[in-house]
Every structure is written in C-alpha cells, then in structure tokens.
Amino acid sequence: MTRKFFAFLLVLASFALLYAPTAAQDNVIVDGLNSPRGMAYDADGNLYVAEAGVGGSVSVAGNDELGSGTVGGTSQVTMIAPDGTQSVAVAALPSLSTGPEGLGVVHMVITSESMWLVLNEGVPMLPFADSVIELDRATGRMTNFIDLYAYEQDNNPDGTDEIYSNPTDVALADDGTLYIVDTGANTLYTWTEADGLQVFKSWGDDPVPTSVDFAPDGTLYVGFLGQGIAPGAARIDHLDANGEVIEMFGNLTAVTDIVVTDDGALYAVQMLQFGEQGPAPESGSVVAVTADGATPVQEGLNFPYGLEETPDGDLVVSVNAAFVDPGTGAVMLIPLGEM
Template sequence: MRKVFALVLLLSLLVVATSVFAQEDNVIVDGLQNPRAIYFDDAGTLYVVDAGNGGDQEAPGDFGPVAYGYSSGVWTLEQGAEEPSELIGGLMSMGYFQSIIGAADVAVTEDAIWVLLSLGADDNDDATHTSGIVAYDRETLEEIAFVDLGAFEAENNPDNDEVVSNPNDMAIAPDGTVYIADSSGNSLLSWTEADGVQLVKAWEDLPVPTAVDVAYDGSVYVSFLSAFPFDQGTARVEKWVDGALVETYNDLTAVTDVFVAADGTVYAVQMSSGVSDTGWVPNSGTVVAISPDGVITDLVTDLNFPYDIAQDANGVLYVTLNAAYSEPGTGQVIQLAAG
C-alpha cells in the first residue's frame, strides 16, 4: 500500500473547493493559500506557515504531473499589528490531486527560526527541494543549518514501506531536542546537533502520524490521521514517556494536530468528520479537549478544514481554517472564544 503524504492529501478523490469564514471579529489573519502551522514566540508574535498554492511549473511525479512553484513561506503578525508581514518567502510549494505540500511548521528559539519543509525524500543537498528543517538566523534570516530528513528516509526507510518523506510537524523539547512527525515515513524522528537525525519510533501499520508536541513534564504526544478509508473513530493520540507508550486516546477522527497546554490540557484538531463519495466532508472539522482519562469534549464544531492549533500567553486558542481543499486566498487564522 502506497504511503499517504502529510496532510492526508494525496488521494485521487474528487474534492469540492469550499470556503467558510468565521465571524469577522474572530479572524486574525486571512487571505492565505493553504495555512498549516501557527506558533507564538515569547514576545507574543504570531507565526503563520502557508504551504502556498503550487505554481505554474510542471514536473513528473509518482501520481502524475506535479505543479510546483515558490509560493510557500512564513508570515508574522506582531502584537498590535493589523496586518501580517512576510518573514520568509519563496519556499517551494507542490500540488496535485488538489493537494498542496510545502512549508509545514515553524518554531523559534533564542537564536534561530526553524522551518519544516515537507517536500519528499530525494537525497540531495538542496534545502529547498527535499524534506528537512531549515534554521535561519533570527536577526539576519540567513540560513545557518539544514537537517536533511529526506536523506534519512532514503537511507533508512524505517517503516519498510515505500521511500517517501513528508514531515508534517515538529516540536522542540526543553533540552533542545527537536522531534519530527513524518507522516509518509510513518515515523517519529529526533534531531540534536550532537547526534543528528535519529529514529524514535516507526509504525508499520500505516497510521500516518501527523503531529507531535512535548509537554512541560517531557512527555511526548503524537497524533495520527489513520489510514484509508479514514473511518470515524479510527484516529488516535499517543502519549510517550521515556520512550515507552503509556497512554492511547482513541475514538478520534482525522487528527492533524495535537497541542499540550501549560496546564496539561491536551487539545486536538480533527480536520473533518470523514470521507464521503465526493471526498473529505467540508464544514465538519472540530477542536476537542482530551481529559487524562480519555474523555473527548468538543470545544468548537462545524469548522471548514481546520488544521493547526496554538495558544497565546493569555491562554486564548487560535486555529488555522480553510487549510486544504479550499479556494485560493480563503485560508485564515481564527481566534477561539476565551473559555
């Protein structure tokens, strides 16, 4: 069975482009193409990763022609600003089967901005054409490091399936370890400057890991999409402590992000309620809270293809909306009501 790309996106299903807008006073950023991750730094600046909208160049691919261009990038919205500004632009974006991959995630440390690229498993040295993490100097925005995740997949193929890499999410632990969920690689990876890329866990049942987060106590949470046909209740979130699986939260659907708040609350984004005859069901995404004993509570429902969640210093949650299968320029970041 062929692996599924990050964002679940490479199925030859008919998808109806849909756009649904939240209440105007809840929209923080709009006009995006395919918004994926959002992130707040210590200063309260919001970072928004946009996977772009492909491009007008074409190349052959395993599933047919690939349209590509350099429309992906990272935007920022500083506290008090009314409009976002482009921080890093011109990153590769690829699309076919109405699916888009490109920049997937961002994280900020004291000296660097880390951008995750989800672009395949080609073993080459071009940081803009293979899956990996690009570190940019926080002041100059010059590239200072590149972690080649595509090469790791090509050399190791941890799940013993086809060689495909589309890392979808990353999290930086308090000790500086970077964890990466590779959706197509069906693996959780880690990286440190001393040890390079290491395999933490590979799943051979094709559950499609979509996101990873590290709690304040060091616990690692991994979310899963599940495999085709993406039946309701077949997705899950796993909790790992010291390399051991200690808890599994089941009965979830199409989970694309997991986030652990400072108070220990676990949040998950369910992109859609499932797949119908015409593709992923629009306007059926949800944000849920998961209690320590596995009780799932809907917080927000009827969202159109939500994808990623973040929390500001005041505890307010934000979600990307119209993150896939939507008309170009309809992508948004919305603020959820406090409480």
C-alpha cells in the same frame, strides 16, 4: 503513509472542489492565506503561520505519490504582530501544487535566535523538500539542513516496502533536542548537532503520525491521522522519555495537529468527519481530549489543520488549509474563557 492514502486525498480534493467555503467565521484574526498549516508564537507574542503556498508557473511531471503539478516560490511564513499588523517573515519558499492542495512549509519552531521550518513532501527538483531547515533570525541565512528523505532512503525505519518521507511537525525540548515527525516514514526522530538524526520511535502498521508536542512534565504526545483517514482510526499517544506508551486516546478522526497547553490540557484538530456522501464540508473540529473522550471546543470548521496556544491561554486554529481556492485560508481565535 501509503500511496493508497494519497489517492484518497485526491478523491477528497475532487469532492472539496464542488464546495465553496462559506463566509469567514467569527473570531478570524487573519485571512487571505494560501494553505495555512502549523503555527507558532515567539516570546514577544508575534504569531507565525506556515503557508504551504499554491505552487507556481513551472510544470513538473511529479512522482508516483504526487502526480503532476506546478512549482514556484509561493510558500512563506507570515507574521501577525499583537496589534494585528501582518508581514512576511520568510518569503519565496518552494511550493508544489497538485491542484487544490499546496505543499511547502508546514510547521515551525521559533526561538530567540532561530526559526526551524518543516518543509514537507515534494518532487525531486523542489529544493528542501522532505526536510527541516534552521534559519538564523538575525540574518535569514540557513544554518542547518536536516534531510529526512535521505535518512528514509538509507534506513527505512518503519520497515515497509515504500521509501516515502513527508515531515509534518517539529518540537524542541528544553535541552535543545529536536523531535521531528515524518508522517510518510511513520517515524518520530530526534536530532542534535552532535548525534544527527536518530529514531526515537517508529510504527510499522502505518498509523500516519502527524504531530508532536511536549507536556509540562517533559513527556511527549503524538497525534495520528489514522490509516486511510478512517472514521475513528485516529488517536493520540502519550509517550515517556523512552518512547513507551503511558496512555492512549483513541476514537478520533483525521488528527492533523495537537497542542498541550501550559496547564497540561490536551487539544486536537480533527480535519474532517464523514457523511453519507463521504467527507463532509465544515465538519472539522477542535476537541479537548481526556481519558473520558473528546469534547468539542469548536465545531463546523472547514478543513482545519494547525493548532497553537496563544500567550493569553486561548487557542488559534488554521482553517481552509487545503482543498479550497487560493487566498481563502484563515486563522481563527478560539477563546477558551468563553467555554
């Protein structure tokens, strides 16, 4: 993901600050969040939400990609029980704020024993930036640290001039292999304790991969933001076990997350659309994606980001995920049975 892309996000942030989000949408199941991103359910039906946070009280000079900002322990993982009870599952994770956008924990995988957390880009003094960490659920102790930035620095798998890491998503295969999307490196990695990080597939044309999920048959889907977030430039690739493209779904815009439901249906989040004045408020959507194109499932969303299937077969989506005031993030239920 290039510096030009980050500069575009800063312009987008400036535009968004001129717009105050409207009142909470229908079917909100939790609100008051700070930059909610990816989500996951555990076997007991608890919903976990990654909150990237709002930085902190320490000012930092930043780097070429991020500029100046503040850091602090405001990123966290929030848990919502099936009865609606809300609690903090993991507190005080490092967060960087460059203004209206928080950077911190962005996605996760929950197993019976572990929480795998993706912490996206940050400044050099920010602990665990550009990494995936494993926490023991019983003790909260870190049991694995996967340094995506170090691998990018040593190997630069997409072959571009930039050394840039920004992990954004993770998926766990049945055999225990982790699949990790590094958006900045334009690379999908695998990781096992035995083999460490391995390049599964890398893209040299900067398509900006953002998300990964498994189909019921074990094949993979990868979502792309699209270079420069250009309208229609986003896509989803369906990959076989060797990383070869089985099929491609194009003409999407700003895909930030995807989910393949238990029945094999493919859904995607489009973070925004563009109007005459640029990125339009409340223009994000969740769409069902097939060979015939994208069918809207929920429109009018303000900066949505994460998507997950509920235990009942519906969907949840995080909204007001970036470029809005602190505490305005939320998670909405999308009942598929009402379609």
